[in-house]
Amino acid sequence: MMLTEILAGVTLLAAIGLVSGGGLLLSSRRWQDKGDDVTRLINKLLPQTQCAQCGYPGCEPYAQAIASGEAINKCPPGGDSTIRALADLLGKDFVQLDESCGTSSAPAVASIREPECIGCTLCIQACPVDAIIGAPQMMHTVIAAECTGCELCIAPCPVDCIDMISLGTHEESAPAHPDHSQPCIHCGICMEVCPQDLAPQQLLLYKNSTAIAESLRLQDCIECHLCDRVCPSQIPLTAIFKNTKHAVLEQKRERIKAEYIESRFSRRESRLIASTAKSHKRPTKAETAALLASIKNGQ
Amino acid sequence: MPDAIFILISTIFVNNFVMVQFLGLCPFMGASQKFDSAVGMAAATTFVLTLASAASYLVEHYLLIPFDLQYLRIISFIVIIAALVQFSEIVIKATQPLLHQILGIFIPLITTNCAVLGVALINVNHSRGFFESIMFGLGAALGFSLLLIMFAAIREKQEHKQIPAPFQGAAINMITAGLLSLAFMGFTGMDR
Known part of the structure; x- marks a missing residue:
């Protein structure tokens, strides 16, 4: 009696388990995994400097790592804006940049002090986007327009003749006119006077979220200053919108540049894979350091 | 049919699973x-x-009761729920990879969402019929969805508001949830 009861229970559970397991097997065959899409979306947000400061050999490997759970704060060139964009995409919380990967600095390009260059080609091999040209025993030079400022060429240089030249920041701070403004009281007067039927009050609220600001037709603002004049809180609305527009433009420009660099990087990668040259894989940090030490010791 | 509508409205608003019964928090x-x-x-x-809720009804009435195995109710319900959750995870991963990435662990965690097992067990305890069980499950699910979407919309709005430092993060969310719960208490008068 006891035995049959136990048997019945075991059989029932096993049957339920088998049936649902079989169903799952069939459905997983039917719906294939498409994890690559996420990697592509993440990769689009990375700055594509290919600097490897995150500990991965390039931006796409880091994107893959993020897709499988790596931290999002390991990209110094991207800085806060990239972390924020990633946090938005993945629904995670914003975290400060991981200082162990490096610090976010102003955009810069490498420049070779040409009289000192000995023509060793080490920097050419290190450059992830083929932005350095030159030949063995000949002077090298950096194509400034192609340089991503990744600083990967600095460590291999045996004579330390590569400098980083800061490009200067494009940041335009808010105009310096006296600011008597008070917080927005949501009176809505600005919405009535706007000749373009925009909602300046909403635009002010979302001034830091460029995507939302754009969906509120930020680009339609003709900067007529009517909203400034009627605002009882004296908020310099037009100046703020100008800044937001500028930020939007800047983001688009960076996006285009990143895509271009990415294409150069991927072309280089495929070339390296295709060639059987000994430089087919990028040296790890430790290998670079060892190579550097041996050269500096005069071996 | 009026019965079904009654069950739906009562589970969505009056006995909302999240805000009144505190399941699935x-x-x-x-x-x-x-x-x-x-x-x-x-x-x-x-x-x-x-x-x-449909599958648990079938298992209860066509497997557990005929073989006199009601003591296996909870474990067999859990197996069914886990299988359904896995199935939905496979579908989401294939069709909406980004959503799968964002939700992450929360999809498998639907298995341990107490509202799911709760609905199945309450259905059995109240000895509801097949159709009624489904209606109860659907109502509970719609109530849960309503609250979740409402709360997410509120949280998105809050992100752009200036919140005093001590209230930022979890604190303001708890307060908002509490206020929502208070609002849902207003429906209790609508009992039968």
Whole structure:
């Protein structure tokens, strides 16, 4: 009696388990995994400097790592804006940049002090986007327009003749006119006077979220200053919108540049894979350091 | 049919699972960060809850009772729910990879969403019929979805507001949830 009861229970559970397991097997065959899409979306947000400061050999490997759970704060060139964009995409919380990967600095390009260059080609091999040209025993030079400022060429240089030249920041701070403004009281007067039927009050609220600001037709603002004049809180609305527009433009420009660099990087990668040259894989940090030490010791 | 509508309205508003019975609070807090992902989560939970209440009815009445094995109720319900959750995870991963990435662990966690098992067990305890069980499950799921989406929308609005430092993060979310719960207490008068 006891035995049959136990048997019945075991059989029932096993049957339920088998049936649902079989169903799952069939459905997983039917719906294939498409994890690559996420990697592509993440990769689009990375700055594509290919600097490897995150500990991965390039931006796409880091994107893959993020897709499988790596931290999002390991990209110094991207800085806060990239972390924020990633946090938005993945629904995670914003975290400060991981200082162990490096610090976010102003955009810069490498420049070779040409009289000192000995023509060793080490920097050419290190450059992830083929932005350095030159030949063995000949002077090298950096194509400034192609340089991503990744600083990967600095460590291999045996004579330390590569400098980083800061490009200067494009940041335009808010105009310096006296600011008597008070917080927005949501009176809505600005919405009535706007000749373009925009909602300046909403635009002010979302001034830091460029995507939302754009969906509120930020680009339609003709900067007529009517909203400034009627605002009882004296908020310099037009100046703020100008800044937001500028930020939007800047983001688009960076996006285009990143895509271009990415294409150069991927072309280089495929070339390296295709060639059987000994430089087919990028040296790890430790290998670079060892190579550097041996050269500096005069071996 | 009027009965079905009554069950639906009562489970969505009067006896809302999240706000009145306090079941399923984990995804309510965890998966409500973004409106879009909350909608996805709500859809997945609705799917699982409705099917789970139907499947648990079938298992209870055609397997457990005939073989006199009611003591295996909880474990067999859990197996069914887990299978349904896995199925929905496979579908989400294949069709909406980004949503799958955002929700992450919260999709498998639907298994342990107490609202799902709760609905199945309450159905058995009240000895509801097949159709009534499904209606109850659907109502519970819609109530959960309503709350989750509402809460996510509120949280998205809050992100752009200036909140005093001591209230930022979890604190303001708890307060908001509490106020929502108070609002839902207003429906208690609508009992039969």
